[in-house]
Amino acid sequence: MAVLAQHDLQITRRRVQPKPARDEVWQRGLIVVIIAYLFFGLVMPLAMVFTKSLQTYAFYPEQVTIAFQMPDGSHAEPRSLQDWLDDSGAEANDGLRASERTRIQIVRIIPKNARADVESFRVTDLSADGGQLLIDGVPSEAGQSYDVPRAQLGKVQVRPQVSYGLGNYGYYFSQPSLFNSILNSFIIAMIVVVIVVPLAFGYAYGIMRTRMRGKAFFRLAATVPVLVPSLLPAIGLIYLFGNQGILTPLLMGQSIYGPIGIVMASVFFTFPHAMIIMIVALSTSDQRLYEASEVLGASKWRTFWVVTIPGARYGLISAAFVVFTLVLTDFGVPKVVGGDFNMLALDIYKQVIGQQNFQVGAVVSMVLLVPAVVAFAVDRIVSRRQVAIMSAKAVPFQPEHNPRLDSAMLILCSVVAVFILGILAMCQFAALARFWPYNLTPGLSHYDFSKVDGGGWGAYFNSLKLAVLVSTIGAAIVFLGANMVEKARGFQIGRTILQFLSMMPMAIPGMVLGLAYIFFFNDPANPLHFLYGTMAILVINTSIHLWTVSHLTASTALKQMDKEFEAVAMSLKQPFWRMLSRVSAPVCLPAISEIWLYYFVNAMTTVSAVVFLYSPQTQLASIAVLNMDDAGDIAPAAAMGMMIFYTNALVRILYSLATGRLMGRLQAWRHR
Amino acid sequence: MSSDSYLQVKNVTKEFGDFTALRDVSLDVEKGEFVCFLGPSGCGKTTLLRAIAGLDIQTMGTIIQDGRDISDLPPSERDFGIVFQSYALFPNLTVANNVGFGLIGSGKSRAQINAQVQALLKQVGLPEQGNKYPSQLSGGQQQRVALARALATEPNLLLLDEPLSALDAKVRVHLRGQLKELQRSLGLTTIMVTHDQEEALNLADRIVVLSQGRIEQVGTPIEIYAQPANAFVADFVGEMNFIDARKIDNGHISIGEIRLAAEAAHLNGSDRVIAAIRPEDVQVQSAEATPNNFDVDVRHIEFCGAYLRATLGDRRLGDVSFRADLSMNLVRRLQVHQGGRLTIAMPPERLRVYPAN
Ligand SMILES: Nc1ncnc2c1ncn2[C@@H]1O[C@H](COP(=O)(O)OP(=O)(O)OP(=O)(O)O)[C@@H](O)[C@H]1O
Numbered sequence A: 001m002a003v004l005a006q007h008d009l010q011i012t013r014r015r016v017q018p019k020p021a022r023d024e025v026w027q028r029g030l031i032v033v034i035i036a037y038l039f040f041g042l043v044m045p046l047a048m049v050f051t052k053s054l055q056t057y058a059f060y061p062e063q064v065t066i067a068f069q070m071p072d073g074s075h076a077e078p079r080s081l082q083d084w085l086d087d088s089g090a091e092a093n094d095g096l097r098a099s100e101r102t103r104i105q106i107v108r109i110i111p112k113n114a115r116a117d118v119e120s121f122r123v124t125d126l127s128a129d130g131g132q133l134l135i136d137g138v139p140s141e142a143g144q145s146y147d148v149p150r151a152q153l154g155k156v157q158v159r160p161q162v163s164y165g166l167g168n169y170g171y172y173f174s175q176p177s178l179f180n181s182i183l184n185s186f187i188i189a190m191i192v193v194v195i196v197v198p199l200a201f202g203y204a205y206g207i208m209r210t211r212m213r214g215k216a217f218f219r220l221a222a223t224v225p226v227l228v229p230s231l232l233p234a235i236g237l238i239y240l241f242g243n244q245g246i247l248t249p250l251l252m253g254q255s256i257y258g259p260i261g262i263v264m265a266s267v268f269f270t271f272p273h274a275m276i277i278m279i280v281a282l283s284t285s286d287q288r289l290y291e292a293s294e295v296l297g298a299s300k301w302r303t304f305w306v307v308t309i310p311g312a313r314y315g316l317i318s319a320a321f322v323v324f325t326l327v328l329t330d331f332g333v334p335k336v337v338g339g340d341f342n343m344l345a346l347d348i349y350k351q352v353i354g355q356q357n358f359q360v361g362a363v364v365s366m367v368l369l370v371p372a373v374v375a376f377a378v379d380r381i382v383s384r385r386q387v388a389i390m391s392a393k394a395v396p397f398q399p400e401h402n403p404r405l406d407s408a409m410l411i412l413c414s415v416v417a418v419f420i421l422g423i424l425a426m427c428q429f430a431a432l433a434r435f436w437p438y439n440l441t442p443g444l445s446h447y448d449f450s451k452v453d454g455g456g457w458g459a460y461f462n463s464l465k466l467a468v469l470v471s472t473i474g475a476a477i478v479f480l481g482a483n484m485v486e487k488a489r490g491f492q493i494g495r496t497i498l499q500f501l502s503m504m505p506m507a508i509p510g511m512v513l514g515l516a517y518i519f520f521f522n523d524p525a526n527p528l529h530f531l532y533g534t535m536a537i538l539v540i541n542t543s544i545h546l547w548t549v550s551h552l553t554a555s556t557a558l559k560q561m562d563k564e565f566e567a568v569a570m571s572l573k574q575p576f577w578r579m580l581s582r583v584s585a586p587v588c589l590p591a592i593s594e595i596w597l598y599y600f601v602n603a604m605t606t607v608s609a610v611v612f613l614y615s616p617q618t619q620l621a622s623i624a625v626l627n628m629d630d631a632g633d634i635a636p637a638a639a640m641g642m643m644i645f646y647t648n649a650l651v652r653i654l655y656s657l658a659t660g661r662l663m664g665r666l667q668a669w670r671h672r
Numbered sequence B: 001m002s003s004d005s006y007l008q009v010k011n012v013t014k015e016f017g018d019f020t021a022l023r024d025v026s027l028d029v030e031k032g033e034f035v036c037f038l039g040p041s042g043c044g045k046t047t048l049l050r051a052i053a054g055l056d057i058q059t060m061g062t063i064i065q066d067g068r069d070i071s072d073l074p075p076s077e078r079d080f081g082i083v084f085q086s087y088a089l090f091p092n093l094t095v096a097n098n099v100g101f102g103l104i105g106s107g108k109s110r111a112q113i114n115a116q117v118q119a120l121l122k123q124v125g126l127p128e129q130g131n132k133y134p135s136q137l138s139g140g141q142q143q144r145v146a147l148a149r150a151l152a153t154e155p156n157l158l159l160l161d162e163p164l165s166a167l168d169a170k171v172r173v174h175l176r177g178q179l180k181e182l183q184r185s186l187g188l189t190t191i192m193v194t195h196d197q198e199e200a201l202n203l204a205d206r207i208v209v210l211s212q213g214r215i216e217q218v219g220t221p222i223e224i225y226a227q228p229a230n231a232f233v234a235d236f237v238g239e240m241n242f243i244d245a246r247k248i249d250n251g252h253i254s255i256g257e258i259r260l261a262a263e264a265a266h267l268n269g270s271d272r273v274i275a276a277i278r279p280e281d282v283q284v285q286s287a288e289a290t291p292n293n294f295d296v297d298v299r300h301i302e303f304c305g306a307y308l309r310a311t312l313g314d315r316r317l318g319d320v321s322f323r324a325d326l327s328m329n330l331v332r333r334l335q336v337h338q339g340g341r342l343t344i345a346m347p348p349e350r351l352r353v354y355p356a357n
């Protein structure tokens, strides 16, 4: 008996290994699938950017020999290409850096007169790994000799070989034209922060803390810029302040092309982001603090500095970092209005699209990642604090009548609204004017995109298709993923990884992600290569690019649900998908539709990531704006930009109606 | 207890990282029994309940239900219904759909489900409320919907985590009666977590008193109240006077100069002990005829509604005082008043002795 008890004890001392439920196998499978989606759509491509940035290419002419076969059939002594180069005093690795795709033709190394009466050539690759030569496109094998008839010699190329190191970084920092962009980008971003953050604070202050009139209008006006690509304000500025602009004299001889234009357009497109953050920050303030301050006899001015500003400080910090990153990572604005003023994000584009120099593009990407990741980290820390403030039981602030303040704020808000709506109106006007600036009669000719490059109406419909696909697929996957992270039982590792991967995209600038996709998907050896150039890759890229904000929206909504719902469902033997479809998804419908809208609007306007990935079959409206502008067809570019605006505005209005009416019916349970 | 109890918890330990929330807890629950887990906040009641449900599986130990080892099974493969303090009603589903949620996919027809839901709603006293949403119901009604939902799948074990504590006092007492009634009529084995001792004493067939992740005592409400196994239970359940004393021999202790008969054989040595007696057990009526009687000063009298609480003490007791609850009637009859003298008795069978900490 005692022995038995001992035995019993042994058994009970063992750690219990919980068994997964039947539906949890599916749940875990789904987590793994979503992790894989983010792994192949984010982690692997990014890893490629890093690898590429470490790759340098160089020619090794001493590894290739060439022997002439004379008309009599005898072979001359083989000579290495290096010997030939020495003869002419040329160098294979001269100032122009070799990249992956650089080739040297043998016929350019061996002078024509030296090979005048040669019948054929025997080329030999002496290297240990082979691949020094491309013979009619086929890489040579190590130690192998190839006989090439005289007429074919033109098809023999020397190929550079890869090695790993920090050479590209050294090159980057030795080129003032490249690393000057860092300074340029930082200065411009700082200037925009200094302008936008106080302005957005004042604007939000007017809306939240005064009794000025037209608050609803101002709120709406300030969010207009999110509906258009950042290219559009730049185009508007050209019409306003360009060589033939209507307000050009106001610049007093300064050119809009360059820092001035970049700052103005950046203010336009970053303003709504800062304002929304400030509205949230100001909405959390506590009336009681103001009353206390008043009781203590503090002046209004002092109260403002002691209560209002500290209360909004996290919002201010967060807004500053968000704006800073947006400017730093945007390439649309400097592309259109930057002139020859270089910015970091634009450098990536120039290096890759212009010069096909992927390695340097990768280095710039790595440089750009640093501030983006720092800004992201700060934003996360700060927003966690902000939540802590919000959860305190606060009494909402009730603004008092203060005619002087109210009118001052009305003026401020009006100026900003006029700036925003003015630029947009200018674009509309330009899109309609027959022939700027000579014939201003309105017409729709610029909306006939068939006469210009860029993909025309096809591009617009592609964009529409992309937006619908991304928003629908994206909202579904993101919500599913967030649901698993928040609600799944066990499988802590999987959920932690998924949570981490879900936060990552926010720290990755669009340009970097786009470049990463080229590296990863355009590699013929990659089994996923077939996606390259398809709509699918655009959908994957965009859904991941915009993942984090969507994920946070979904998580917040899911966290607000009773945390015992899943426990109840399990006790009632209901699988997770029934819980998800009958309870979680319906309860979170407002958040899901918000995610849908966010995806839609941003898929319509995004340029930075997809600019590397579109193909002739998958041209997009936002890219068309870019390309038409590039080709000098500015009016059609403005017209296409306005098409994006109409579409987004319409969807936004439909969304408001839907959330107002339909949601009211579907969500009857919310009302008592 | 017999090894064929309906639910057997054996040596269950639960750790959250470095923190041990349950230490080697063992417990048997019989079929049809109503058991309450009682203890202060943070003692591990919910943790034990969730381990039984499989929601937070124990780190070590075994749980056997109805002869089946369920230690490592997920909740969906166990047999229980559960009601939480928040009720966790699905806000977007009507009351009827909430109750019928567990019946989806059970192979029953819609009509069968509807009939069953109606019957359940009737059983919990909400026959007309099926089409409302949870937010349109009062707290007490919501609680009953949650109960009906938990009963819908006809579980053999009902788990309740503070199901009544979100309600106001009147509703709570009313629902308490209903709950007990329902449990008895169904013969349903039930475990309820509460930190309200009155609720536990009132409802439970047996009470499990927990403290800091350990079981302090298991017993019927009367056992728990009348024979608390240790000072913690004595203090936690009901009112108790704790008086410093010394053990003289196995049958006697002394408080100051006063020698009292008390069962002290369970304590080793002869040193300091703690004597415990409930205020209502201090005997005044015919005290002279009862063992352990002595005279005391009435130092203070406090009016407490149905009774009066007197603070008593005496020079010979040393620097101690204790409380006694006296009925109005008695006070009037014996003319007890502040500053007077009174003869009281501490009946040996009511006087309990615990080791001094
Ligand atoms: N998930 C968890 N992680 C870490 N510690 C936990 C966790 N859940 C519970 N604990 C800790 O375990 C202890 C017991 O918690 P439990 O919820 O069981 O208490 P309780 O007795 O139900 O208390 P209450 O009456 O307040 O509900 C507490 O100290 C609690 O902080």
Ligand SMILES: [Mg+2]
Binding pocket: B045, B046, B047, B161, B193
């Ligand atoms: Mg609890």
